[in-house]
Amino acid sequence: AAAARAAITAGRIEARHSPREPLDVLVQHLVTVALGGGFEPDALLAEVRGTVAYEALDDANWRWALDFVRQGGASLTAYPDYHRVVPDEHGVWRVPDARLARRHRVNIGTIVSDASISVQYLGGGKLGSVEESFIARLRPGDAFMFSGRLLELVRVEQMTALVRRATAGRAALPRWNGGRMPLSSTLADAVLRELAEADAGRFDSPEMACVRPLIDIQRRWSGVPAPDVLVAETLKSREGWHLFLYPFAGRQVHLGLAGLIAWRAAQPETGTFSIALNDYGIELLSAKPIDWAERLPGLLSVPPLETLLHEVLASLNATELARRRFREIARIAGLIFQSHPGERRSNRQLQASATLFFEVFQQHDPGNLLLAQAERELLTQELDVRRLA
Template sequence: MNSVGSQLIEKWFSQKDWEPFDYQHEVWNVVLEGKNGLLNAPTGSGKTFALFMPTLIKWIDEHPETYKELADNGLKLLWITPLRALAKDIEQALQRVLDEMEIPWSVARRTGDVSTKKKQQLKKQMPEVLITTPESMHILMAQKKYPRYFEDLGTVIIDEWHELLGSKRGTQTELALSRLKHLKDDLQIWGISATIGNLQEALDVLLGSDADKEDAVIIKANVEKKLEVHSVLPDDVEKFPWSGHLGTRLLHKVIPIIENSRSTLIFTNTRSQSEVWFQKLLDAKPDLAGSIALHHGSLSKKIRNWVEESLHEDMLKAVVCTSSLDLGVDFAPVETVVQVGSPKGVARFLQRAGRSGHQPGSTSRIYFVPTNALELIEAAALKSAAHSKTTMESRDPILKPYDVLIQYIVTLGISDGFKPDELFREIKSTFAYQTLNEKEWNWILDFLITGGKSLTRYDEYSKVVEEDGLYKVKDTRIIRRHRMSIGTIASDTMMKVKYLKGASLGGIEEWFITKMNPGDTFWFAGRALELVRIKDMTAYVRRANTSKAKVPSWMGGRMSLSSNMSALLRHKLHEAIDGTTDDIELKTIQPILDVQQDWSSLPDEDELLIEKTYSNEGCHVFIYPFEGRYVHEGMSALLAYRISKIIPITFSIAMNDYGFELLSDKEIPIEEALKNDLFSDTDLVKDIFSSLNDTEIAKHRFREICQISGLIFQGFPGQKKASRHLQMSSGLFFDVFDEYEPDNLLLQQAYDEVLSYQLDEVRLRKALKRIQNQEINFKYPERFTPFAFPIMVDRLRERLSSEKLVDRIQKMQVQLEKHV
């Protein structure tokens, strides 16, 4: 690499007292050779420069005399990122390089945060570098004559590809890439990914099924990132722990961490938890007011932007946040990360740790704060994984989501139209749709042209018309609605939260607000608010002077243990049983483990522990597979169904990441059920659907499918439809298809998604096979054990208020402690 361009890049590095890493040189070489690929590099190792510089080297080499003069050159580099906050950060970093090298290129963002005026300017003149999201990329493709935007495009970079992979946003990205490849034969595609368990598959998905494997490479950065992992330990532990309350009791240990760091990110797993922690920190140390902030996805763009800018400018001592700041945003002042509660996966934990010490050579520092004493087992597992070459979790790609495909076809229909045969071949070149057959394709086309068998009488569902072999969408109402609905992130209907005087704070899900009356108070955006009135899907509020208010909750907030974490957890328990552990975390909870062993048993890696006990409520059976909440949801329903085939019996079911409870007012014949192959994976799918109200669960999934595919419309801004109306509409479609068109592909997709995502059928099957090879360790404890206690509390949580729950738990703990 002795070209003019490469020499100038080396000079720029040396002027900043930096030296390019070997892997950066390797990336520059293979990109300049014309190869496609995937860069696997840790956070804060210079991966942005690894993939930006080849474009500059090539440009300078092509224009060695005039590269400082040529402006308005058309779009050269497209950078797709999953996070808007990340887009802004990348824009600033790339523009800084260009300015310092006196290259008159412009870098711009096209995301939901960018003004309409700016978006109109982009239509007239594209920058040389455009940073966008998958949704905004599809919005671009919905414009008339959109191919002109990409006439000069040479390279596409997909940032944080591991975050998009395995989601419908990833499928959106695949489709966008297939279209760009169709427009530009010589397009280069590169992804940037953190370490995941299936990097080769991640590359295959990125490049599509038609990619030349010889021209594709994976480059792993050989940059050792220094990492410190600490656990915040309680001074004493309750022998009967329960979820959620311990974290804030450790506040007095978290505050010194904040005080001793330049800036700290405090990650919580849910938006509700972030609101609680922000308030508790202020209560515990009022002089933090003004120097700490809150950041989550439901806050307004204005608030989020202010927080991000304040972090960059070193104005904040701490920010309580969620996954909204998970990805590679470079906040140089951040020296420390605090993780509240288990992140449930090794990759997520390391990703969050990497938000600190973000510069090459710096040390990342993370503190684990348990919200439940038993989470210290997970803390020990994460610490071991962080310092070893543990295999990271895989991100399995989604296959054939018909709703995303239908949305994409309409997007092309409202821009310049499409030819079905050409488009079919193009779509099959993606990894997601490589097995799409002609029968499915013809069904989708018929659905869009006529509305399909069930909706053929209704003109609004006949969206696509043919004109001289070109298929287009002509109805201006359909076009306007579609452009407003592009995207695959479906959530419950959000209500805006505004002050009476008009300032916007963000949005809360409708189901939470509609349970409140005027005068009720709730925490949001880090402040106590009083609901004044609800009008036009907006909750108008005023500041409230109270320390007691409801904390909003959002649907889908709970995460489940990853399969890797599940295995690591079981191994840590084995070490505790074996007495081979040096982990301070396990030693801290030894009193809990001692009671568990004394009253029941500590299950080893080759054992499944089952406990059967009795109370005034009836017969309790606790089973501990340690497979995570989602697997336990399916497994508990499956076992309940199989037991009910032995005798007529009904159950209450509760679960956490470690196990689940079956409760009945009748004797549970678990012993007989075990003799009848209770954990068999034979007829698994049939039994799962028999065990659940599969129609109602599928209906819930179907609402999201309806939104993405355009069957239902959420409404224009300021005229959003109520959540119950959307549910009624999607439910009506579901019933009609179920009765009159059972082969409807969208209906089939709903049932498939229940199995794949909600019940994690593949992992459930693996768990059942593992259990079949384990020894059943059956115990009859006289009372609830430390492992059983938190599961039982989760069941009580569903029907008791917070105050009543705490009171009930304390009484139960006192009773159990008497027997220790």
């Protein structure tokens, strides 16, 4: 609260970044405009480039989008359902099929909510449901606490996580998106400034005065985080060797950072790490002896951006995360449909359809720009790689 008030008083307001060339939205827009009387490509391109999101849209991507709505791109040409927009004899692009027009109108929109995944035992007993974004980050064999039980993820089939009881080990705890308080870059910087002021003995706000005893203890026992100080703490317990880091960079950055550190630490020899994180810090736990103090400088080194992106994707369940992200893109682009007149499809059906498209594009159309968008959005929106670098 003190950090937020100080940032507002100083006029440091969180910036709003426009998406960069979301081609799924562009594809939907092309079909929508074609339904509204049609369009001429050159005139519409000039209009689209007048927006911030598409001001740098190049001719190749524009031609790809036109080809995608005309015949479904390189891999869907044989399917009439994806021949949605065609030019008439006057060069005006329209939707000639009334059935496709009705389906588009029913499903138009770009707001996609996070789905829930059912959790059940291999034997069939159902335990409940958990947010899809949580399960998507787990690998088979990972343990998590759910419904008062320590469970091990066996596999995910469509929208069901199949589990069995885990015998031992640290568990991840599911958290619903609605229960998180996201720590943005501006707010994170403000929090670190407040902590730096407190470390210097200045407690100007009533909130900071209330937590002064805690900060004094933290200073005596360890150190206080600051804009130019990363506090790292190590601990040996009966559970293993712990590393605690306090970057105060927000949950998304911490997710990528924790996975990256664990992946790098396991490179010399195979190792298993349990990860816990929140908006303020990270905990890594190793069952094997590891000298965190000696290895940490190397684990935190910053390579060139291209190398960093490769390492981040290698450290996480990137393919599964991209597949889940692709479902939203496919829905917006009109590849899959939430509902038809008189019926509504379940999340299980949507995921099955999206997975099929994802695999078809990977095998037969690897240059499909929607695949590239899924990976890009994974890095920028779910992991916030810009801040990680």
